[in-house]
Amino acid sequence: VNSAKIEIRGANFCYAAHVDCGLIGQTGQLTREVVRGNRAAIVTDSNIPPPLVDAVATSLAAAGFHVMRILVPPGENSKSLREVERVCGEMSTLDRTSIVVGVGGGVVGDLSGFVAAVFHRGIPHVQIPTTLLAMVDSSIGGKTAVNLISGKNLVGVFHHPSLVIADVEALKTLPARELRQGYAEIVKHAIIRDAGMFRELQSANITDWTPLIRRNIEIKATIVSADARDISGERALLNFGHTVGHAIERVSDFRIPHGDCVSLGIVAACEISLKRAGLPTSQRDEVIALLRRLDLPTRLPPNISREKIADAVSRDKKFEGGEVRFVVTPRIGQAYISREVTIADLREAIAVL
Numbered sequence: 001v002n003s004a005k006i007e008i009r010g011a012n013f014c015y016a017a018h019v020d021c022g023l024i025g026q027t028g029q030l031t032r033e034v035v036r037g038n039r040a041a042i043v044t045d046s047n048i049p050p051p052l053v054d055a056v057a058t059s060l061a062a063a064g065f066h067v068m069r070i071l072v073p074p075g076e077n078s079k080s081l082r083e084v085e086r087v088c089g090e091m092s093t094l095d096r097t098s099i100v101v102g103v104g105g106g107v108v109g110d111l112s113g114f115v116a117a118v119f120h121r122g123i124p125h126v127q128i129p130t131t132l133l134a135m136v137d138s139s140i141g142g143k144t145a146v147n148l149i150s151g152k153n154l155v156g157v158f159h160h161p162s163l164v165i166a167d168v169e170a171l172k173t174l175p176a177r178e179l180r181q182g183y184a185e186i187v188k189h190a191i192i193r194d195a196g197m198f199r200e201l202q203s204a205n206i207t208d209w210t211p212l213i214r215r216n217i218e219i220k221a222t223i224v225s226a227d228a229r230d231i232s233g234e235r236a237l238l239n240f241g242h243t244v245g246h247a248i249e250r251v252s253d254f255r256i257p258h259g260d261c262v263s264l265g266i267v268a269a270c271e272i273s274l275k276r277a278g279l280p281t282s283q284r285d286e287v288i289a290l291l292r293r294l295d296l297p298t299r300l301p302p303n304i305s306r307e308k309i310a311d312a313v314s315r316d317k318k319f320e321g322g323e324v325r326f327v328v329t330p331r332i333g334q335a336y337i338s339r340e341v342t343i344a345d346l347r348e349a350i351a352v353l
């Protein structure tokens with residue numbers, strides 16, 4: 001197998017992400033290189049094209065795995081403890097030498113990763129992301145979680161995958177709306193770390209996904225490796241655009257998809273960066289133009305209350321103790337955590353959204 005791989009390495013984990021066109025057929029081989037055991041549970045949702053799942057199953061079988069398939073309903077609601085119990089129940093004939101292979105977007109990735117983390121106190125997890133968001137963001141970093149009624153991702157553990165296989169061909173069937181969700185995180189990565197990628201996104205139409213996805217995985221991998229358990233603050237840079245974004249998500253009752261909320265959150269973060277980090281106005285305008293070009297929203301829909309968003313932001317758990325820690329960008333390609341941002345700044349930025 002000769003696809004260039006990206007190593008994701010930390011104090012107590014090391015795994016590879018492979019990104020290429022047509023990689024699915026190599027799933028069995030790639031998996032064999034990193035895990036032992038001979039049973040594999042494929043977890044997927046019913047929107048994932050069956051031929052893609054078949055190809056994963058066939059390849060695993062050819063590499064000597066006994067394969068079982070577990071289907072979950074598509075959508076965020078599948079990230080629940082009820083679903084964890086059901087999936088684990090279906091795996092009752094498996095033992096701790098088995099592996100879990102998640103084939104799908106972030107929902108399948110988070111759920112299957114959590115199952116892999118807790119089944120027999122932890123078995124290997126292989127991530128096969130099939131959405132742009134999962135390829136550039138959720139499959140990397142080892143965070144797994146399910147939701148409670150009271151909030152998203154409240155029950156989870158760190159459990160790094162043993163392997164990530166991103167076959168860019170899977171994106172061919174992804175609806176435009178879902179592609180957009182991934183773009184929001186890509187623009188975020190560009191603003192916090194990679195001015196060159198920002199320029200490329202401005203000028204080029206994406207015809208080859210492979211280099212773009214690799215670059216994004218590298219960015220997330222670098223940040224995550226520096227701060228695997230979200231402690232030193234490095235990983236907090238990935239929250240750029242997310243403070244206001246999460247507030248919009250909650251106030252809209254999750255009707256506005258995550259990437260769209262992040263896009264709006266990025267606009268707000270740029271507005272605040274003008275004032276608190278010296279971001280040039282021209283660069284703020286370039287960010288807005290790029291988001292528009294990618295079909296991402298840059299203005300709040302009129303029917304949503306700015307007041308409620310501002311209230312939701314002030315209640316954010318990251319602001320407990322009165323100190324606001326907010327990720328700002330002084331110029332495209334750089335970001336840092338500022339303690340100078342005030343709740344009033346946030347209200348102001350939300351008011352002009």
Ligand SMILES: NC(=O)c1ccc[n+]([C@@H]2O[C@H](COP(=O)([O-])OP(=O)(O)OC[C@H]3O[C@@H](n4cnc5c(N)ncnc54)[C@H](O)[C@@H]3O)[C@@H](O)[C@H]2O)c1
Nearest residue numbers: 047074105106107108130131133134137138143170173174
């Ligand atoms: N663990 C992390 O670090 C992390 C990071 C970011 C987001 N997340 C989580 O990721 C989730 C969102 O992930 P997502 O945006 O991938 O959503 P998703 O998994 O719900 O996928 C979006 C939609 O696309 C469908 N789909 C997936 N692949 C397809 C394909 N190739 N062709 C056609 N349809 C396809 C899915 O069935 C679903 O309907 C959220 O639950 C979020 O909390 C986790």
Ligand SMILES: [Zn+2]
Nearest residue numbers: 185242258262
């Ligand atoms: Zn996000």
